[in-house]
Amino acid sequence: MDSQGASISAQDSPRASAYQLHKTNQELAARNEKLAEMLKASRDKLNVLHQQLEEIAAPPSTYGTFLEFSPRGHTAEVFTANRKMRLVISPLVDPTALVPGVQVRLGEGNQVVEACGFNETGELAILIEMIGTSRALVADHNGEERLVKLAAPLCPNEHTHVRSPRAGDTVLMDSKAGYIFEVIPKTEVSRLALEEVPDVTYADIGGLDSQIEQIQDAVELPFAHPALYRDYDLRPPKGVLLYGPPGCGKTLIAKAVANSLASRIGDGSSSYFINVKGPELLNKFVGETERRIRLIFERARELAEDGRPVIVFFDEMESIFRTRGSGVSSDMETTVVPQLLTELDGVEGLTNVIVIGATNREELIDPAILRPGRLDVKIRIERPTKDNAREIFARHLRSTVPVHGHVPDLIETAVDYMYRDNPYVELVLVTGCAEVLHYRDFVSGAMIANVVDRAKKYAIKAHLSGDTTGITAEHLCAAIDAENRESEDMPNTANPDEWSRILGRQGVRVMHARVVGLSREEGHR
Numbered sequence: 001m002d003s004q005g006a007s008i009s010a011q012d013s014p015r016a017s018a019y020q021l022h023k024t025n026q027e028l029a030a031r032n033e034k035l036a037e038m039l040k041a042s043r044d045k046l047n048v049l050h051q052q053l054e055e056i057a058a059p060p061s062t063y064g065t066f067l068e069f070s071p072r073g074h075t076a077e078v079f080t081a082n083r084k085m086r087l088v089i090s091p092l093v094d095p096t097a098l099v100p101g102v103q104v105r106l107g108e109g110n111q112v113v114e115a116c117g118f119n120e121t122g123e124l125a126i127l128i129e130m131i132g133t134s135r136a137l138v139a140d141h142n143g144e145e146r147l148v149k150l151a152a153p154l155c156p157n158e159h160t161h162v163r164s165p166r167a168g169d170t171v172l173m174d175s176k177a178g179y180i181f182e183v184i185p186k187t188e189v190s191r192l193a194l195e196e197v198p199d200v201t202y203a204d205i206g207g208l209d210s211q212i213e214q215i216q217d218a219v220e221l222p223f224a225h226p227a228l229y230r231d232y233d234l235r236p237p238k239g240v241l242l243y244g245p246p247g248c249g250k251t252l253i254a255k256a257v258a259n260s261l262a263s264r265i266g267d268g269s270s271s272y273f274i275n276v277k278g279p280e281l282l283n284k285f286v287g288e289t290e291r292r293i294r295l296i297f298e299r300a301r302e303l304a305e306d307g308r309p310v311i312v313f314f315d316e317m318e319s320i321f322r323t324r325g326s327g328v329s330s331d332m333e334t335t336v337v338p339q340l341l342t343e344l345d346g347v348e349g350l351t352n353v354i355v356i357g358a359t360n361r362e363e364l365i366d367p368a369i370l371r372p373g374r375l376d377v378k379i380r381i382e383r384p385t386k387d388n389a390r391e392i393f394a395r396h397l398r399s400t401v402p403v404h405g406h407v408p409d410l411i412e413t414a415v416d417y418m419y420r421d422n423p424y425v426e427l428v429l430v431t432g433c434a435e436v437l438h439y440r441d442f443v444s445g446a447m448i449a450n451v452v453d454r455a456k457k458y459a460i461k462a463h464l465s466g467d468t469t470g471i472t473a474e475h476l477c478a479a480i481d482a483e484n485r486e487s488e489d490m491p492n493t494a495n496p497d498e499w500s501r502i503l504g505r506q507g508v509r510v511m512h513a514r515v516v517g518l519s520r521e522e523g524h525r
Helices: 002-057 188-192 209-224 226-231 250-265 288-306 333-349 386-396 407-418 445-464 473-487 497-503
Strands: 062-069 075-080 083-088 103-106 112-115 123-131 135-139 145-150 170-174 179-184 239-243 272-276 310-314 353-359 377-380 423-429 434-438 510-515
Touching (some): 062 083, 075 103, 123 179, 135 170, 209 226, 209 239, 209 250, 209 377, 239 250, 250 272, 250 310, 250 353, 288 333, 288 353, 445 473
Parallel strands (some): 272 310
Antiparallel strands (some): 062 075, 062 103, 075 083, 103 112, 123 170, 135 145, 170 179, 423 434
16 A cells, blocks of 8 residues: 555646746746736837927927918918918828918927817907908908908818808907908997897886877888788888987887887797997097998897897987087088988888887987988877876886875875976066976976985885885975975076977077076975
8 A cells, every 4th residue: 555655646747846936937938928918118208208209309489370281282481480381291280170270380390290279369450351261351450441352261161161251240360461360249230229128018108099009100110011901002111200208218129119019929039239339439449430320220130130129219410410510620421311211211122120219319310310201100198187197106206116095196206296387487478478387398208207216215214214004195296395405506597598498499599598497496305
């Protein structure tokens, strides 16, 4: 048995050695793989460090604007360092990435080595008009005009279908390279006009029922029944003038018309109300005001192309379109008025564009604007009567406001107090007769609204003092007295002729005006 066991051990010994050797080889192979991976990682790190060292040691790159390919295909016209240069294009650059206006990086030898996109910062300019399809006439903030080219993003093609820039657009420009790169979504017209439907309705306007009916007949009927107008071969009016004393609702009516048109047609976005800010039209540079008027009407025509009604509203119209030849320091109106006349005549073919003007000095507007065919309809907005005043008070003094007593009784008391005999100014006419105007002769809708606001403030102060009864008749009468006292110093008594216009009697001159102001003696409640 011992000899047999010895024989088996002798046979197992070579097998164990072979197994141990195989296991050792596997461990050494795994260790070698790890060492190889570590060497490779170290080599990659060394390469990265070497590349970074080379980049640090490399000279700085310069940039330029690619203009066009040279007649020789491997060179390019580039504007860099304030000069135009012809440079070699690196073979590594994709030629399709080199389009007009793109920014390129230049290598150490001034060769084009990379296309880097388009400029995103720079100076702004206003596009005046397009010259062909690839050039445009623009004006910078100083009004200096220059001819520039359109960069690739602005050039329409069958792949991008981009919109061509239009007159009045604000564009991003590199004046030295002579390129515009982008249309900035802030046009000049948007600064001059408000293109949204106001939230004012006819229900918010009191005491002007007859005037509202007139403007509905003039403006809304053509849009509500276009087929009837075509059957009767009747063209809708191109313009409406709202005139009358200040604060009597001219602007409110224009806003309510836009809101009513939107509700008649459908959703509130179906009509446009371009509220032109008159003073911002004025510009010291010759021709700028006329150009801005032209831009506004171009915008109106563009919005009206899809059949939506567009209202162009000029508030304080006399500030821009005065009678020609009446200028004191300049005769700007001699060119501004003809520009508006041209635009009004140009609106003739657009049945969904109408111009509404508002003024309290209608005698200063050039007569050519007011003739039939331009501002066809003239609607006078009168000062409110006692009945009108009750309606206006009811619009502002609602039953939801804390009041002491019944609202109709408070309104009746306030109206009687406002329209009582209370002399304001004494006028001596050229005939020698004297005429006294009372405070009631100067009541306006805006004044009534302010009276209600004052009464609310008095009621709030009383509430803070412990009196929670709400608005009383005394608060309303005190507010009326406060309005009267504040208005005593407002009229221009140095120019008596102004009172002739206030009287509404043409041809009657006022020689002398004296403010009586009896409200001071009465005191206030």
